[in-house]
Amino acid sequence: MNRAAPISRPDRSFYAVAGFALALLVVGLLAAHRMEAGGHVVTGMNNSIVWGVPHVFAIFLIVAASGVLNVASIGSVFGNPVYKTRARLSGLLCLAMLAGGLMVLMLDLGRPERLVVAATHYNFRSVFAWNVFLYSGMFAIVAVYLWTLMEQRMNRHAKSAGLVAFVWRLVLTTGTGSIFGFLVARQGFGSALLAPMFILMSFAWGLAVFYIAQSVIYAWNGMRLPDAIHRRMRNLLGIFVASVLYMVAAQHLTNLYFARQVAFERFALLEGGVYPALFWFGYVLLGSLLPLVLIYAPRLGGQRASLWAALLVVAGAFCQLYAFIIGGQAFPLEMFPGATVRSTFLDGEVAPYVPSWPEFALGIGGVGAALLITVIGVRVLDFLPHDEDADAGRDSARAGVPAREAAATPGVPAAASR
Amino acid sequence: MSPRESAAGEDRGVSRRAVLAFGGAALAGTLLAPGIRLIEIAGAQVARPAGEPASGKVRWGMLIDTTRCVPDCDKCVQACNTENGLSGGRAPTDPQWIRKIEIRLERTGRTVYAPVMCQHCAQPPCVDVCPTGASFKRADGIVLVDRHTCIGCRYCMMACPYKARSFVHEPLHDQKADVPRGKGCVESCTMCVHRIDKGLTPACVQACPEGVFVFGDLNDPGSAIARRVREIASSQIRPDLALDTAVRYHGI
Amino acid sequence: MSLYGVRVLLAALMLTGVAAALAAGGADGAAASRVPRPQLTVDRGTQCVEPPERMRLIHPDLLRHQRDRTVRDGERGAKASLNACVQCHAGKPGSPAPGTVAGHPQAFCESCHAYAAVRLDCFECHQARVGAAGGAR
Numbered sequence: 001m002n003r004a005a006p007i008s009r010p011d012r013s014f015y016a017v018a019g020f021a022l023a024l025l026v027v028g029l030l031a032a033h034r035m036e037a038g039g040h041v042v043t044g045m046n047n048s049i050v051w052g053v054p055h056v057f058a059i060f061l062i063v064a065a066s067g068v069l070n071v072a073s074i075g076s077v078f079g080n081p082v083y084k085t086r087a088r089l090s091g092l093l094c095l096a097m098l099a100g101g102l103m104v105l106m107l108d109l110g111r112p113e114r115l116v117v118a119a120t121h122y123n124f125r126s127v128f129a130w131n132v133f134l135y136s137g138m139f140a141i142v143a144v145y146l147w148t149l150m151e152q153r154m155n156r157h158a159k160s161a162g163l164v165a166f167v168w169r170l171v172l173t174t175g176t177g178s179i180f181g182f183l184v185a186r187q188g189f190g191s192a193l194l195a196p197m198f199i200l201m202s203f204a205w206g207l208a209v210f211y212i213a214q215s216v217i218y219a220w221n222g223m224r225l226p227d228a229i230h231r232r233m234r235n236l237l238g239i240f241v242a243s244v245l246y247m248v249a250a251q252h253l254t255n256l257y258f259a260r261q262v263a264f265e266r267f268a269l270l271e272g273g274v275y276p277a278l279f280w281f282g283y284v285l286l287g288s289l290l291p292l293v294l295i296y297a298p299r300l301g302g303q304r305a306s307l308w309a310a311l312l313v314v315a316g317a318f319c320q321l322y323a324f325i326i327g328g329q330a331f332p333l334e335m336f337p338g339a340t341v342r343s344t345f346l347d348g349e350v351a352p353y354v355p356s357w358p359e360f361a362l363g364i365g366g367v368g369a370a371l372l373i374t375v376i377g378v379r380v381l382d383f384l385p386h387d388e389d390a391d392a393g394r395d396s397a398r399a400g401v402p403a404r405e406a407a408a409t410p411g412v413p414a415a416a417s418r
Numbered sequence: 419m420s421p422r423e424s425a426a427g428e429d430r431g432v433s434r435r436a437v438l439a440f441g442g443a444a445l446a447g448t449l450l451a452p453g454i455r456l457i458e459i460a461g462a463q464v465a466r467p468a469g470e471p472a473s474g475k476v477r478w479g480m481l482i483d484t485t486r487c488v489p490d491c492d493k494c495v496q497a498c499n500t501e502n503g504l505s506g507g508r509a510p511t512d513p514q515w516i517r518k519i520e521i522r523l524e525r526t527g528r529t530v531y532a533p534v535m536c537q538h539c540a541q542p543p544c545v546d547v548c549p550t551g552a553s554f555k556r557a558d559g560i561v562l563v564d565r566h567t568c569i570g571c572r573y574c575m576m577a578c579p580y581k582a583r584s585f586v587h588e589p590l591h592d593q594k595a596d597v598p599r600g601k602g603c604v605e606s607c608t609m610c611v612h613r614i615d616k617g618l619t620p621a622c623v624q625a626c627p628e629g630v631f632v633f634g635d636l637n638d639p640g641s642a643i644a645r646r647v648r649e650i651a652s653s654q655i656r657p658d659l660a661l662d663t664a665v666r667y668h669g670i
Numbered sequence: 671m672s673l674y675g676v677r678v679l680l681a682a683l684m685l686t687g688v689a690a691a692l693a694a695g696g697a698d699g700a701a702a703s704r705v706p707r708p709q710l711t712v713d714r715g716t717q718c719v720e721p722p723e724r725m726r727l728i729h730p731d732l733l734r735h736q737r738d739r740t741v742r743d744g745e746r747g748a749k750a751s752l753n754a755c756v757q758c759h760a761g762k763p764g765s766p767a768p769g770t771v772a773g774h775p776q777a778f779c780e781s782c783h784a785y786a787a788v789r790l791d792c793f794e795c796h797q798a799r800v801g802a803a804g805g806a807r
Contacts, residue, residue, distance in 0.1 A: 110570015468747025
């Protein structure tokens with residue numbers, strides 16, 4: 001049975017949004033071309049800060065992509081009917097953001113034309129090499145998972161596919177966190193805490209992105225999110241945000257306990273200029289505490305407050321990633337403990353970094369790619385959540401009536417749940 | 419020489435013959451000594467025959483005596499730039515394969531100078547993290563970047579504890595024929611592998627006027643460097659990382 | 671515009687594009703094409719590594735295989751060393767591309783590669799000119 005997606009807005013707005021996403025993507029591709037032709041000297045990255053703004057965008061997109069699949073996992077793996085109807089949209093967002101993030105990473109390579117080399121030469125001691133498999137495998141697995149969700153005959157396999165996707169994405173996010181966790185040389189990075197921290201970050205960012213996407217899509221299609229569902233999602237977001245804050249606190253407190261790490265912590269939390277500013281104001285205040293207030297304060301707590309909380313979580317994520325990735329590189333490597341050093345290669349000095357427009361453009365191009373895929377996907381196939389299915393599923397489970405019969409009235413879902 | 423003269427010479431404690439003999443020997447020694455050193459070095463490495471791969475029995479290493487390194491001299495850096503075709507620029511995007519670090523020990527106030535380059539670790543973190551295996555360790559211990567396979571992801575630059583690696587940020591021209599390098603790949607000190615394979619020493623070693631560098635085969639107990647590291651104290655930079663570097667330092 | 675109309679329009683655009691490209695390519699044909707046929711003369715009499723017909727086929731594989739042996743295994747002085755190729759095949763003084771195998775439309779490597787439209791990126795890193803310092807095999 002092919003239920004038509006309840007689109008009530010005229011086609012013009014679809015073309016407008018898709019056109020906007022396409023424009024972002026084109027700007028990103030232009031920036032990538034500029035970087036490839038002129039070399040990375042056109043960016044702000046240098047021999048001290050080797051990963052810059054493009055990587056901030058890419059890591060956000062990839063981590064959020066694996067996290068947004070969580071919504072589907074709660075549905076398929078843990079059997080929650082409310083989340084089950086959201087599984088398709090979650091899968092689509094996962095694919096879209098993964099594509100966008102990988103696009104940014106691959107275009108930022110010094111030699112992007114050597115992607116074939118990367119796909120055929122593997123050093124399995126490198127977590128990067130494992131990530132190539134994990135990321136490409138993710139595409140395939142999520143595609144299969146979506147198929148089991150959307151093809152009626154395959155629905156009974158959705159739970160197994162969902163489980164595979166859930167485990168795979170945990171491994172993938174562990175791999176992403178380990179990219180930094182395995183770097184023994186850098187005081188800001190080498191830590192076993194990073195892998196679980198990235199997993200919790202993926203939960204928080206993924207749910208935030210899902211909530212934003214869902215709110216926008218619902219608003220544009222004249223649908224309304226039932227309050228019960230809103231409360232569940234909002235509370236879950238609060239739990240995730242709090243747990244990330246906990247991991248970050250644990251990491252910094254442990255570091256502060258080690259005398260040899262104190263210099264780095266002083267830089268990252270106090271004296272580093274833009275990095276502590278982004279960490280405290282961007283991530284802690286705006287990206288964690290304020291969303292928690294918006295979510296849990298008794299007088300607030302409407303859907304608009306939750307949307308703001310989700311947006312702030314995303315903004316805080318960017319601030320956190322900037323301070324983490326770039327701040328971790330800016331602090332000089334400590335080769336001679338107990339000595340002050342000086343050289344022509346910025347030894348002993350905080351490395352300078354001024355992000356350039358090609359870097360931002362490339363990152364935004366990745367966002368544009370993700371947006372384009374999402375918009376086209378939602379338009380062309382049935383990805384939108386059907387809350388009446390969820391309600392029918394719950395009611396029919398109580399009444400003993402098959403869900404499909406209970407939800408058989410076509411085309412007027414919005415009115416039913418209003 | 420008559421008995422009278424020799425008796426007179428003994429009275430004064432030293433004879434003319436002894437002086438001439440000693441002076442002549444000293445002069446000869448002074449003239450020949452650099453030659454002996456050269457022969458010693460040349461004997462230690464000969465050019466590898468064509469078609470023969472690098473051998474795992476050899477481990478090329480360097481001992482850097484920082485007590486001899488003087489401020490206001492960067493001949494090793496200049497030599498490296500000339501030999502490898504580096505621009506010599508000092509912008510944050512310019513490659514530097516070797517640099518002199520001024521190290522001031524905080525507690526004691528003592529200042530030493532040390533040239534630092536790729537340490538050619540036996541357990542290189544850069545080799546571990548390279549996704550394509552472009553960063554690799556040759557059989558004789560030299561850590562290199564295979565620029566045919568490098569995709570320019572810069573992960574090795576993040577991983578190196580010595581900040582040894584540089585990235586080529588712009589298109590290059592006028593590369594040296596023995597040192598191909600290009601935009602978009604990562605690079606670092608090769609220990610002048612093109613010179614080593616011809617039986618020469620790295621450019622920095624050759625250029626130093628103060629005798630800071632000793633270069634040779636660490637695995638050959640008779641080589642100059644093996645003898646020297648047995649004699650004097652030396653250490654690795656960041657010994658806590660247990661990377662077993664081939665470049666050792668004395669005097670830090 | 672209906673979905674059917676969109677499909678028809680896209681197909682028409684694609685066919686027009688293909689036709690135009692074919693026409694442009696075909697019109698040149700045997701007559702003066704944008705890229706001249708390479709005229710390769712090797713002034714040094716000895717055969718290089720293999721007969722020319724085989725070299726045309728296998729030189730990429732030769733180079734690719736040898737480069738791994740040189741870089742990874744440390745083998746020097748091979749017949750298929752890129753520096754050796756450059757030394758031999760660089761244009762003689764007085765020829766259109768003296769002293770180099772690339773960087774000029776009639777240089778040895780570049781002339782064939784431009785004609786066959788195969789990207790030549792060896793010399794982004796390797797030195798294409800003789801007489802530059804070094805030249806060890």
